[in-house]
Amino acid sequence: MFDAAIHAPNRLRLCSALRVVDRADFGALREVLLLSDASLSKTISGLMDAGYVVTKKAPSLARSDARLTTSVSMTAEGRRAFDRHIAALRELAGDAWEA
Template structure:
């Protein structure tokens, strides 16, 4: 049976939404995630740091073919541990919201 585990780190609303958006994709660019969540750079960075410290998320910088300057894009993704933790957390939420027989 799949693990069921409520995770306080993931459960914070912005972090839960971050994980939900990152779960179905390999990676997502920082500005896309920021705009989708409608949060500031600082807020997103703070929550990503918490997820990263927990081993749940990672960030990689890469040059963009579309940019003419030297700035690089930041790509975000869930780690394998982050995917497992998010899936377990979702199952825990489902268990909480499913009526007992």
């Protein structure tokens, strides 16, 4: 099933990055996806609104100050929605996918 909540390019890229890991650090996602903090935050918020990702704030083990780091992970529903979306894209691509 095609999912408009996932299909926007940055959301699709974020879901692709999160699908293969349990969780990812906000900073690492920012670097991998080449997004600004603001763009990544907006992308995460959109997927959170859909119930597809969650965030967790925790003290950083690498820092001596009190700042928290944010990690992002997909929910079970987010994983299912992403897998359905990818299947729908493959179906749309038809024979082109096999080439």
